Amino acid sequence: xxxxxQSPQSLIILEGKNCTLQxxxxxxxxSNLRWYKQDTGRGPVSLTxxxxxxxxxxxxxxxxxLDADTKQxxxxxxxxxxxxxxxxxxxxxxxxxxLGRLYFGRGTQLTVWP
Amino acid sequence: xxxIYQTPRYLVIGTGKKITLExxxxxxxxxxxxxxxxxxxxxxxIHYSYGVNSTEKGDLSxxxxxxxxxxxxxxxxxxxxxxxxxxxxxxxxxxxxxxxRILHEQFFGPGTRLTVL
Numbered sequence: 001x002x003x004x005x006q007s008p009q010s011l012i013i014l015e016g017k018n019c020t021l022q023x024x025x026x027x028x029x030x031s032n033l034r035w036y037k038q039d040t041g042r043g044p045v046s047l048t049x050x051x052x053x054x055x056x057x058x059x060x061x062x063x064x065x066l067d068a069d070t071k072q073x074x075x076x077x078x079x080x081x082x083x084x085x086x087x088x089x090x091x092x093x094x095x096x097x098x099l100g101r102l103y104f105g106r107g108t109q110l111t112v113w114p
Numbered sequence: 115x116x117x118i119y120q121t122p123r124y125l126v127i128g129t130g131k132k133i134t135l136e137x138x139x140x141x142x143x144x145x146x147x148x149x150x151x152x153x154x155x156x157x158x159x160i161h162y163s164y165g166v167n168s169t170e171k172g173d174l175s176x177x178x179x180x181x182x183x184x185x186x187x188x189x190x191x192x193x194x195x196x197x198x199x200x201x202x203x204x205x206x207x208x209x210x211x212x213x214x215r216i217l218h219e220q221f222f223g224p225g226t227r228l229t230v231l
Contacts, residue, residue, distance in 0.1 A: 004156075034219065041123075043204050043222030044157075089156075102220065104156040 002027040006090050006105035014113050017080055021108045023073040023090030031095035035064050035075045038087045038107065047075070047088075080112045117141055120205050120223035127195055128231050135190045135226045137205030146188040147220060149204040150174060157204060163188060195230045202227050 004025045013019050025033070032051045036044035048057040048064040050073070056065045061078045077084055087107035094101060118139040127133060139146070144165045149157040149172075159172030163182040177199070178192050188207075192199055206220040 043224050046219050049219060106154065106156045
């Protein structure tokens, strides 16, 4: 069964600190992995996307890593800001789907305190 | 910023009412999707469309129905709302084309939070 597991479920950090969010998946055959940011009451917005051959991808203070062998990904947030408070969702796409089927994790709820 | 819109953003209605959640995109995308998301849970695909006059049910069974008469418009209808339909409904669209091995990403609307009393 294709699944995406994220940890931790929630995280509280102080403004300016760094943090790392984890994602493990069993989706096969693997096509790509996306990290989305979802603010409360809003739709998800894409942060990064990585294919099988990519190990790391950055977008400003967000850096995602991918280990396709162990089927693990992480999202590292540097110098956190209050506006980083949101749910971060790991989304994996399988290669065999013409639909572009996405498998969603439940997200990590990040809260940044001043 | 993705040009995909959903209305209403919030809706509180009584049991038994018929409702339609609107979704429109101005990007000319062929593929559109409806997801249902409960608090703290993952998004579940309930409907999708490959293009005009194409609609399919997703992974999660839903009593809602959809239509795709125009490329830009993908409304979702509940004939008789029940408290179990209380949830957030997210619409998304994609051009469905692949660049290399990556299917172009899905762009999400802001969502409609539905509460059925």
